[in-house]
Amino acid sequence: MRSYFHCVTSRFGRRAVGNAVLVGSFAAEAALILLMLFWFGLLGTENPVMMWQLPAAAAVIIAAGLAFCVFPALSAVKKTRMHSRYTYADIQLKFAVLSRYDGTYNIDGERAVWRVLCYIPFSDFESAEPSRNGRKIVITGRIREYAMDSDYLGYHVRNGAIEFDRPWLEQRSFTELSVLEFPAVFGRPQRLCDALNEAKKRFDELPKPKKYIFKESEAVRRRQAMRALNDRYRK
Numbered sequence: 001m002r003s004y005f006h007c008v009t010s011r012f013g014r015r016a017v018g019n020a021v022l023v024g025s026f027a028a029e030a031a032l033i034l035l036m037l038f039w040f041g042l043l044g045t046e047n048p049v050m051m052w053q054l055p056a057a058a059a060v061i062i063a064a065g066l067a068f069c070v071f072p073a074l075s076a077v078k079k080t081r082m083h084s085r086y087t088y089a090d091i092q093l094k095f096a097v098l099s100r101y102d103g104t105y106n107i108d109g110e111r112a113v114w115r116v117l118c119y120i121p122f123s124d125f126e127s128a129e130p131s132r133n134g135r136k137i138v139i140t141g142r143i144r145e146y147a148m149d150s151d152y153l154g155y156h157v158r159n160g161a162i163e164f165d166r167p168w169l170e171q172r173s174f175t176e177l178s179v180l181e182f183p184a185v186f187g188r189p190q191r192l193c194d195a196l197n198e199a200k201k202r203f204d205e206l207p208k209p210k211k212y213i214f215k216e217s218e219a220v221r222r223r224q225a226m227r228a229l230n231d232r233y234r235k
Helices: 010-040 048-086 189-204 218-234
Strands: 003-006 088-091 095-107 110-121 125-130 136-149 155-158 161-164 175-183
Touching (some): 003 189, 095 136, 095 161, 095 175
Antiparallel strands (some): 110 136, 155 161
């Protein structure tokens, strides 16, 4: 049985809207004050140059406010797209993978998507529970943490176990952890913790592979018996 948890990205939109309302309200208020000063001539006519600078200042404030509103919105769109693709929790029969988008960088002139991937084999998994403030998921066990270009972290599943597309990931390029604190970005953190603990129970209930005992074939045993009998008669 496979469980898949997507990243909840609605918080990025809420932050962008909050920033837009805050910045936009301040910019609109400042521009309105400047326009009122100009319209009613409250500064007097003894400094006409300054009077005609007020509309220009209001226009600059409005343009800056729009820029500060548009940038968070574009950033929120990008974060939503990248986290939707690269931030997830994948629970398989014998392991779990927690992946998190960690930014986009230019490396040697090429765009690279950086990702943190945590591989948790259920054979070494102990427990999972939310942190006290509910912002993180605390997982204990034997965990491998990879942090690199996302293109190197591909994997597929065979017989419920993981197989990395690059076999050298099995031997190196990871940090081994006994405690992992992963951001709670999949909705209610208790849901993911319950899914991990339940998957561990199912893993423990799997039939253990029987130890293979080599047995010689019947023909080989007969041949050995005949050889021993012939050696006895010769004596």
